[in-house]
Amino acid sequence: MTAITRPRPATDRADGGEAPSGGFRGLIWLTWRQHRWALIGTLVLATVLVCWMAYLSAEFTDLYRQCHHTLCPEQSPQSNRLAGTSFLIRSYSYLSRLVQFMPMLVGVFIGVPLLSREHDQRTLLLAWSQDVSPARWLWAKLSLLGLFVTIVTAAVAVTSDHMERSLARVSIGSLFQHEQFINTAMLPLVISICWFVAGVALGAAIKRTLPAVFAVAAGFIGLMLLVQYRYPTLLKPLSFYRQLGAQGDGVLDHNALVVSGGLINYGAGDQPSNLYDASRHPLTGAELERLCPPDNGTGTTLSCFADHHLQQYIEYQPGSRIPEFHLIVGAGYLALAVAAVGALWLIIRRTNLSAG
Known part of the structure; x- marks a missing residue:
């Protein structure tokens, strides 16, 4: 077996300065130098996100105050500022998407390189042949980076939740819609931690940075x-029949999520029309057209639905919830x-140090 060249003492730095000696302080310094x-x-991206979301909130x-808390x-003029082409809503759309994809960025740029870079650069043997055991080296770096991810993403999660709730008070959007739901409460924090750890594990398993990314x-x-596809049915949905043309249904609240x-x-032929008659018999598209013929844009179809007491099953x-x-x-x-x-943990235990 080829002899291993003894690495330079941990107190020597590449720039000629003194690095902290071994132990936890040395691991802190190493983590900072490498990442x-x-x-x-x-940190810069999170600061921009937090400040921008705080401004939008x-x-x-x-606007909520100007509209007398409704x-x-x-x-x-307030409604026009909430239009889809306004600066506020376009900014909100960009920020909401950034928060949604933030966990992936955490996994790619912080999680994956933790071990994959050591494999790429063939420095794993060097890193684990110092006075710190491989397990301590791994868990210390994982804890330090995990603490950083937790603090930063918690700040983003709190601000994002406040922004989403502030917008929901002045618009017809629901906090149960996926784009809003996934950015509220502490989900951005939890998902970021998940993909940080998953990124480290995938980097260790694949051993190459780009494929792991x-x-x-x-x-x-x-x-x-x-x-997004499955979460609406994680709990059994409630249901009711809604009378078309009635003033409000008294059931669906502002943040309710319609599952089906x-x-x-309309005009679905022999396929279900999703409408029911007064006796709650389902109507096909053809039956619906015979009952209420197309109005050719005159606006009488909806009134026909109401006159025949047609209902939707919601x-x-x-x-x-x-x-x-x-x-x-x-x-x-x-x-x-x-x-x-x-x-x-299983991957690390089975890592062949001689492979680098």
Whole structure:
């Protein structure tokens, strides 16, 4: 076996200065030296996000006060500022998307390089042949970087939650919609921690930075789409029949999530129209057209639906369930993080140091 050249003492730095000696202080210094640009970049991005979201929250709160603590009337100056082409809403859209993808960036730029870079640069043997055991080296760096991720993403999560709730008070949007739901409470924090640990585990398993980055991106997007598709039915939806043309249904609150039954399939032939007659018999598209022929833009179709007492069958999740759904989704991501830690431990135990 080829002899290993004894590494330079830990007290020597490449720039000629003195580095902290071994132990926890030395690991702090090492973590900073190896990850400083990723940490600085993350801190700058988080600061920009927090400040920008705080500004938008203040603007939305001001509009809420101007509209006398209710939804802003249509065509009012306040409502125009909430239009889709306004600066406020475009800024909100960009920020909301950034917060949604922040966990992936954490996993890619902070999680993956922790071990994959050591494999890429063939320095793993050097790193683990010092006076600190491999396990202590790993868990110390994982804890330090994890603490940084927790603090930074917690600040983003709190500000994002405040922004989403401030906008929900002056608009017709629901906090149960996926784009808002995933950015409220502490989900940005929990998901970021999950993908940080998953990034470390994937970097250790794949042992190459670029493939691990693609794995994190693919896993994040795939899981995000799965959650978006499945989360409305994590609890059994409630249901009711809604009379078309009635003034309010008295059931759906502002933050309710309609799971099914909100669309009318007009002209669907023999397919269900999603409407029911007064006796709650389902109507096909053809039956609906015979009952209420097309109005060719005259606006009589909806009044025809109301005159015949047609109803929609609505399945929904009430807004009061949002905290429960946050707990369920958050617990799922935490379980994935625990599984990633377990996988990481097994990978480290089986790592062949002689391979570098």
